[in-house]
Amino acid sequence: MEGQVVEEQKKSTSSYRYWVRETTVEAAPLPVPRKLSAQDLATQPQSAPLGSLWNKAGTWEEKNLSAWASNRIKELLNCLDTQELEFASGNAKILEVSSCIGEASMVTVRNKKRIGYSYEISLRFQGKWLINEGMKEINGSLKIPEASFGDLEDMQLEVTLDDRIIPDSERSKIIKDLKSFLSPIQAKLLKFEEELKDR
Template identity: 30%
Template sequence: MAKWGEGDPRWIVEDRPDATNVNNWHWTEKNAGPWSQDRIKELFKDVEVKADNAEIRISEVEKLVGEASANNRKGKLIFFYEWDIVLKWNGKLKDGTDRSFSGKIKIPNLSEENDVSELDIQISVKDEDEEGLQLKKIMFSSGKDLVRSQLSKYISSLKEEFSKGMILPKKDEVKPDSVKTLTSGFNRKINMEPIVSHDVKQTGLKLDTSTIKQTHKFQCTAQEFYDALTRIEMVTAFTRSHVKLDPVKGGVFELFGGNIIGKFEELVPAKKIVKQWRYKQWPQGHYSNVTISIDQKSDHTEVSLVQTGVPSGETDVTKNNWQRYYWDAMKQAFGFGAFFP
């Protein structure tokens, strides 16, 4: 079996003059934050809001906080963006007193997890008299439509701009336009298989628990596997849902729409992850202890999981959920397919 860099083209970088990411196998990332800020400010600079009975313009971006990135893994482009935006607007009624009014538009969560059509867009006006409220009403209809249209342009141009150069030429000359483009949300949420809580057995006040032990082989480096469980953009990619993650000792995490929560106890890069872990339908306050050991071999990485404190009636389903929603999902998202069954 080939060792790292000896015979397996996915790991050979010498064949390219720039020695980078042959066959798009490794996870690569570009920071799209500064570009995104410029693009969003451009899209909302002195833009007319079309209305029959008013003259209204979105003047500028007042606040823009967040981040964006483009990622490539095995020929798949995955885009992450999360922005908190505040815009300024001003206008007057055509048949009014010729007074000018001003207000703000707030978009608190523009992200790949939320479709533009479902965004929470908040409209306010500084002076809420009769004319001001009438302008605010116009902004709720025509203004919101314009905001959604401009944000859609941002998302489209983000994907177009950062697709360039992310898909590198392969040795078999596969064209970049044949590669699928994804977002982390995949337009659907994943819910882990429900665990029937009435199967939990208790003896007095003591919960009857069991231990799960699993060993799997992955086609990646130890650091890549560790990153896949500790970098929020990678965890978002394979869980296909909103993620809360603070990968430090004592940091908490929340996955799969809050179905899985816990706290990190120990983190050793490329070596080990220890955490408290619970499924939300387990008895209140009960956590299991999960230790994930990562061992890089000559041609693969071996991962061992030991989970203690699993409610006995839920052992089999928990095993299946690790396989389906972690290991299989990681292989599919990042190309970590194992060399061995």
């Protein structure tokens, strides 16, 4: 019996309490809701939503830009046909974009715009090289296995020569020269990324 009394006294003198509401201190009154008038609404600043009009909260919205992006990449890279690169033993220029396969999209999440794209691009080139003391016309293709948003610095360029008769020693020099097209292609794709951001 005495042990019970001591235990009850310990419980009553314990400083730990889960929740205590003080009745002596007056709490602030709860806010009273009121209906906003047309004038109140007109004076509040309105930020335009990034996405569609129906998505004023700026929640998830995805917009497919693949058709526009494919056409725009082709336009920008076809402009390289006027740019002829000169090398120590030859020259070359882009003839056309033979394929541009991939997708591009813009996603609006929490009223923030995010863009992305991933493309595989092939271009045809034509050039002339000094091979065995004579100028020889060379044709082939340049392939970008993956061009994607934010990774242009790591982009690779694969070169394929149509002519199989070129000696291996000359072939490696020509391929090395043709990889110089990587820089102007990156510049055009960087311009494409800027345009994609503004869509």
